[in-house]
Amino acid sequence: METKTIIKNTLIYLMLVIGGLFLYYLDVDILLHPHKKVEAKSKVNFVYQQF
Amino acid sequence: MVKFLKLHFVSLLITLGIITSILIVLPNKEINLTKASKVESVIQSRTSGLLPNLNKSNQDIIDFYASIINDKQLTLFGSSEFNYSDYASYKFFPSKQGKQVFGFGHAHHQHLSILIELLAVDMYLKNSKICIFLSPGWFDNNGGTNPSAFVEFAKPELLNKIITGKTKKEYKNHIGKYIYYNNKNFTSTPKEFAYLSDFYLSNHHSNWLKLKSKTIRKIQNLFGYAYYLDEVDYEIRLNYLPKIEWEDRLDEISLEAKNVFLDRITNNDLFVSDDYYSTYLIDENGKERSSLIENIDINNSEEYKDFKMVVKYLKEKKVKASFIILPLNPYYYRELQLLDPLIDSITSSLAQENIPYYNMFVSSKEDYEPGLLRDVMHIGDYGWMKVNKYLDSLYYGN
Numbered sequence: 104m105e106t107k108t109i110i111k112n113t114l115i116y117l118m119l120v121i122g123g124l125f126l127y128y129l130d131v132d133i134l135l136h137p138h139k140k141v142e143a144k145s146k147v148n149f150v151y152q153q154f
Numbered sequence: 155m156v157k158f159l160k161l162h163f164v165s166l167l168i169t170l171g172i173i174t175s176i177l178i179v180l181p182n183k184e185i186n187l188t189k190a191s192k193v194e195s196v197i198q199s200r201t202s203g204l205l206p207n208l209n210k211s212n213q214d215i216i217d218f219y220a221s222i223i224n225d226k227q228l229t230l231f232g233s234s235e236f237n238y239s240d241y242a243s244y245k246f247f248p249s250k251q252g253k254q255v256f257g258f259g260h261a262h263h264q265h266l267s268i269l270i271e272l273l274a275v276d277m278y279l280k281n282s283k284i285c286i287f288l289s290p291g292w293f294d295n296n297g298g299t300n301p302s303a304f305v306e307f308a309k310p311e312l313l314n315k316i317i318t319g320k321t322k323k324e325y326k327n328h329i330g331k332y333i334y335y336n337n338k339n340f341t342s343t344p345k346e347f348a349y350l351s352d353f354y355l356s357n358h359h360s361n362w363l364k365l366k367s368k369t370i371r372k373i374q375n376l377f378g379y380a381y382y383l384d385e386v387d388y389e390i391r392l393n394y395l396p397k398i399e400w401e402d403r404l405d406e407i408s409l410e411a412k413n414v415f416l417d418r419i420t421n422n423d424l425f426v427s428d429d430y431y432s433t434y435l436i437d438e439n440g441k442e443r444s445s446l447i448e449n450i451d452i453n454n455s456e457e458y459k460d461f462k463m464v465v466k467y468l469k470e471k472k473v474k475a476s477f478i479i480l481p482l483n484p485y486y487y488r489e490l491q492l493l494d495p496l497i498d499s500i501t502s503s504l505a506q507e508n509i510p511y512y513n514m515f516v517s518s519k520e521d522y523e524p525g526l527l528r529d530v531m532h533i534g535d536y537g538w539m540k541v542n543k544y545l546d547s548l549y550y551g552n
Contacts, residue, residue, distance in 0.1 A: 109164055109165050113169050116165055117173070120169055121173070124173075124369075124373060129377065134377055137380040140310070140344075141344040142310070143304075143308070143342060144341045145300075145339055145340055146341050147302060148302050
């Protein structure tokens with residue numbers, strides 16, 4: 104009974120950790136559209152000011 | 155309860171063991187970056203003029219490459235002083251003398267962006283002629299390129315060339331470091347950003363960051379098909395301007411431009427244009443503004459580090475490069491002498507590497523020649539003519 108629970112928990116943890124690693128380190132958009140041209144964008148757009 | 159926690163703890167340990175084993179077993183090879191490169195035959199369309207950035211079309215990138223390749227063309231790199239004045243070198247030389255001069259950049263186009271552009275054309279630099287317009291304003295507030303300017307000028311196409319070319323490790327690291335520490339300021343990033351950021355991590359002295367980089371690479375290797383970079387090479391047919399017979403009147407035109415500008419000033423003693431003075435230099439209470447220069451910590455200045463990188467690279471590649479150090483208006487800026495150590499460091503670095511320069515910066519009113527600037531920091535027609543005279547003697551032997 105204990106072994107069964109450990110296997111079940113281990114599988115859940117494995118899926119969670121692997122899923123987490125993939126989400127953190129891989130870009131799903133790149134995987135689905137490897138040739139898509141991605142332009143870099145900045146959060147803040149600096150506007151040129153005289154001063 | 156204890157038994158429940160114990161079961162979970164054991165499962166967690168086993169999971170970590172499995173994950174670690176998988177990561178150890180996964181190959182730690184470099185991602186095979188490029189597919190077979192495509193070669194396109196294209197034609198240079200611009201032989202002169204000003205290009206603010208490479209964003210409009212692919213032809214902009216082709217014309218930028220062509221400007222570097224074309225040994226009859228001088229390429230100028232600069233920022234907000236680049237305007238559409240008829241006296242600007244990229245308009246004056248082509249229209250009066252039939253000499254090819256091309257200006258590239260606009261405000262915030264600083265050393266890091268210029269370094270990236272130069273690295274991207276590494277293989278074409280052999281015969282190129284380059285001049286960089288350096289503004290002391292770039293070093294303000296510790297200097298450095300802002301993320302908005304970075305994404306505008308560090309085009310993925312250029313980074314692609316840096317990654318897939320023979321760029322030295324230290325330059326990739328320098329760019330990767332910027333991307334890594336500014337990642338939070340970007341909302342979307344192309345693969346090239348991720349690659350260079352990871353490159354920086356993989357060479358970092360921190361073991362933790364190295365491990366992080368290794369983990370990223372191993373996981374991305376599982377999806378290698380998605381991390382290829384499409385490489386495009388151009389076979390460019392260059393264009394040339396017909397020569398124009400020119401009677402050397404540089405000094406005469408210069409003086410004329412200076413007098414016209416100074417004669418038009420009626421409302422200020424700062425030697426700036428009337429419009430500029432009333433729009434920017436008068437505050438809401440009708441008082442004249444002025445600005446106090448702050449001390450610059452050269453050793454910790456990001457802009458200075460970028461400058462050193464550019465100089466090092468130009469020296470390594472033996473490029474026919476020069477610098478124009480632009481002035482600031484001492485009638486507006488107070489304590490300009492605080493910038494003297496910075497300007498001295500810049501000029502001695504250039505002199506040490508035998509890179510010619512024209513230093514227009516002065517820190518006192520006595521040394522300033524009214525008319526050089528049209529406002530507090532941008533060269534006017536007379537300033538451009540001084541630059542033209544310098545470029546004429548340096549690149550055309552006149």
